[in-house]
Amino acid sequence: MIPGVRKAVLSASPYAPGKTVEEVRRELGLERIVKLGSNENPWGPFPAARAAMAEEIGRLNTYPDVSFRELKGLIARQSGLGPEWVALSHGAEGMLQTMGKVFLDPGDEVVLPKGTYGLYREISLVMGAVLREIPLGEDFSMDLEEMRKAITGKTKLVWLNNPNNPTGLALHPEKVEDFVRCLPEGTWVVLDEAYGEFAAQGRLPRTKALLEERRNLVAVRTFSKAWGLAGARIGYALARPELVTVIDTVSEPFNANRTAIAGASAALREDVEAFRKALDAIVSERERVSLALEAMGLRVLPSSTNFIFFTLPLDASEVSRMLLEKGVIVRPCGGWGFPRSIRVTVGTAEENSFFLEALGQVLAERKGERE
Known part of the structure; x- marks a missing residue:
């Protein structure tokens, strides 16, 4: 134990990221490595974003515009809300951390599903909150009714990842809307839509309508996934203007960097066609890989x-280790409580085929061992 460190901090666990290409190359000495473990977009950054970020390097000796005027305006136009409804952050994670600072006092309760993004749990614990974790159903779905029953007069936050990581499932939009509308006065929902752009039309709740109704909702988005800017670390929240003022007050000054702001702004202005092509390619490959896995x-x-979440008749960590030896990085889901499941990112067609071939070999090898 380190003297002086808060007890609540010691109750949390460090985030466990997926392996990097560099790590695997050092450990195994492989030449060809396909990274499908961190849900990155292989098509990004898009051309205009890349050019804008390169140009911005010459200005890194100065702070960015603290009002983030242009990017907030572009996000506002896309969302159908005004700029005063937008708050920026260092990635979605930065905004999630800020939610903990804004809302949670020691002893407050939070409600969240098990088998979801692990940072919600750790943020809550660091802030001294009490967790009310609701198991997923047998079909891996979140049970909003059980989550509603878990809300008490002490519940300050409900964490919802929609679509959910690691399962990839999206909640029924009308059920989410009903859930938000039935919240007690002092309870807020943080709706993390980091993967929202990949969902089919009509599969997400009407966030704009809920916000305009002044519901207790904060919708969090990121440029890391669909917009291909994971390394730039730029995210944002949509919330009622008075809460945005609070978020900006609690956040560190200049809480988004110049290159990230330039890249995200250029992407929204000029990269929409490239973004849509990449999205179409990912969705198409997602279907192809899903069907191939089912055929296995x-x-x-x-x-x-x-990404795709699938379940094996074998231990997922062992299968993941064997895939790693063949040069494929995936994410075993034992840490989420799913010891026989794997989450694999949808990469390029070539990367996906390499993964499917390697997985077929691993399954054949394990079958041969059992016979």
């Missing part, structure tokens, strides 16, 4: 994200 006899969940 594996249970595959219908995905509304840029």
